[in-house]
Amino acid sequence: xxxxxxxxxxxxxxxxxxxxxxxxxxxxRVTLTARTxxxxxxxxxxxxxxxxxxxxxxxxxxxxxxEVIIDGNNLVITVPGTDGRQARTLxxxxxxxxxPVVDVKAATPMQAVQQPAGETNAQAIAAAxxxxxAPANANTTQLEAQMAKTNCNPGSADPLQGNDDPNQYxxxxxxDGAQVxxxxxxxxxxxxxxxxxxxxxQQSGAWIVQVGFKGAAQSFWPKYTGENVGxxxxxxxxxxxxxxxxxxxxxxxxxxxISGNFSQTTATDLANVLKYGSLPxxxxxxxxxxxxxxxxxxxxxxxxxxxAIGLVAVLVYAxxxxxxxxxxxxxxxxxxxxxxxxxxxxxxxxxxxxxDLSGIAGLIIGIGMTADSFVVYFERIKDEMREGRSxxxxxxxxxxxxxxxxxxxxxxxxxxxxxIYFLAxxxxxxxxxxxxxxxxxxxxxxxxxxxxxxxLASRSSFLSKPSVNGLGAVTQVxxxxxxxxxxxxxxxxxxx
Numbered sequence: 001x002x003x004x005x006x007x008x009x010x011x012x013x014x015x016x017x018x019x020x021x022x023x024x025x026x027x028x029r030v031t032l033t034a035r036t037x038x039x040x041x042x043x044x045x046x047x048x049x050x051x052x053x054x055x056x057x058x059x060x061x062x063x064x065x066x067e068v069i070i071d072g073n074n075l076v077i078t079v080p081g082t083d084g085r086q087a088r089t090l091x092x093x094x095x096x097x098x099x100p101v102v103d104v105k106a107a108t109p110m111q112a113v114q115q116p117a118g119e120t121n122a123q124a125i126a127a128a129x130x131x132x133x134a135p136a137n138a139n140t141t142q143l144e145a146q147m148a149k150t151n152c153n154p155g156s157a158d159p160l161q162g163n164d165d166p167n168q169y170x171x172x173x174x175x176d177g178a179q180v181x182x183x184x185x186x187x188x189x190x191x192x193x194x195x196x197x198x199x200x201x202q203q204s205g206a207w208i209v210q211v212g213f214k215g216a217a218q219s220f221w222p223k224y225t226g227e228n229v230g231x232x233x234x235x236x237x238x239x240x241x242x243x244x245x246x247x248x249x250x251x252x253x254x255x256x257x258i259s260g261n262f263s264q265t266t267a268t269d270l271a272n273v274l275k276y277g278s279l280p281x282x283x284x285x286x287x288x289x290x291x292x293x294x295x296x297x298x299x300x301x302x303x304x305x306x307x308a309i310g311l312v313a314v315l316v317y318a319x320x321x322x323x324x325x326x327x328x329x330x331x332x333x334x335x336x337x338x339x340x341x342x343x344x345x346x347x348x349x350x351x352x353x354x355x356d357l358s359g360i361a362g363l364i365i366g367i368g369m370t371a372d373s374f375v376v377y378f379e380r381i382k383d384e385m386r387e388g389r390s391x392x393x394x395x396x397x398x399x400x401x402x403x404x405x406x407x408x409x410x411x412x413x414x415x416x417x418x419x420i421y422f423l424a425x426x427x428x429x430x431x432x433x434x435x436x437x438x439x440x441x442x443x444x445x446x447x448x449x450x451x452x453x454x455x456l457a458s459r460s461s462f463l464s465k466p467s468v469n470g471l472g473a474v475t476q477v478x479x480x481x482x483x484x485x486x487x488x489x490x491x492x493x494x495x496x
Contacts, residue, residue: 083292
């Protein structure tokens with residue numbers, strides 16, 4: 001608990017409250033409009049495939065509570081909060097190519113331009129290809145002259161986004177618009193990426209993306225880097241240069257580093273986009289718009305009140321029925337609740353986990369299951385005492401019998417939560433996630449908090465009193481059984 005709250009208060013920033021989902025705090029919506037070369041409606045199977053890939057990207061970021069729906073010929077992505085950057089990132093076409101750098105210059109500042117009215121996508125793409133691409137065997141003089149005329153303003157629409165021909169030369173801008181590159185035909189296709197992970201370098205701590213290749217690229221890359229030491233090679237994503245590092249030597253390691261001016265967020269976004277593959281369509285994103293909460297804080301407050309009422313009812317019952325053991329139940333549930341809260345805050349920072357109403361339902365059910373584990377344990381102790389054992393001797397024997405039941409019950413619950421998480425979509429995944437989390441914490445709390453407290457109580461002469469620990473009735477039954485057994489024995493001896 002100390003470690004969790006040190007991380008909450010002294011690392012990472014981002015506040016000390018869990019992130020809330022769309023249904024509780026609202027979010028940001030971005031509409032992705034499919035762009036086809038002939039301006040026809042996209043095929044339904046292409047939209048379905050694009051939706052599936054974007055949902056995989058959402059899941060790759062963690063349980064972020066985002067929504068992806070098909071609306072006619074568009075995909076609508078809604079993410080919690082007010083930052084629309086993530087939604088746009090999820091909609092990247094993600095056509096990655098590795099290309100050799102022929103030339104690089106500083107980009108000429110230009111005004112942002114939009115696609116002329118009345119011009120079709122096919123016409124815009126064709127014009128951009130004619131100006132900025134050339135066949136592999138062509139003279140590149142014309143393209144070198146075009147570099148100074150290319151608009152690299154990040155606010156300008158780029159018809160080549162996701163539409164460039166990888167087998168031709170390409171004039172491309174850096175993502176920040178500061179440089180313009182002349183690139184050769186691709187040498188590695190992004191479909192040959194086996195893995196992509198965001199991490200930091202050991203030397204400088206800078207964020208990078210580690211990419212692992214598969215197939216022919218796995219053997220080609222060490223050979224190519226060994227033969228082109230000192231030259232630049234560009235990683236292009238949707239016709240933009242993400243990184244253009246200089247080859248320092250033959251890269252024989254299983255992974256290659258894509259370096260750049262990455263933050264943790266941008267590196268994670270890029271790795272996530274590359275990991276799950278390219279979209280079957282290119283999309284134009286709309287301006288981000290804010291949407292209100294679908295349920296609102298009133299529903300959150302109602303859910304929390306309902307959970308609090310249930311928790312208080314459980315504690316009152318435990319105190320009346322178990323007395324001292326009920327008090328230990330209260331301490332254990334408080335410890336569990338405090339741990340859950342801290343972990344949710346950290347998960348919000350680390351994997352963008354957002355708490356929605358279904359997640360709150362999972363927490364409430366999980367806490368109830370934790371109380372069930374206490375009941376199993378305490379009833380096993382009572383069973384041992386009914387057989388005539390003292391409170392102190394009944395605790396270890398009752399624990400040995402109860403922990404098997406607790407393990408089995410929680411295993412079934414966790415398997416169910418895992419199955420729901422991997423098979424369901426949307427908010428149901430949030431329910432399964434919090435249910436699985438509280439199931440794990442149930443084991444931790446029962447084994448590391450509740451059982452040690454009961455053991456300590458059994459060693460206290462005061463807490464071992466039947467009137468204090470609430471086991472007086474069980475003790476009386478045990479005495480009556482012993483007396484009956486003793487009386488029967490004396491009667492048998494008299495008969496003999």
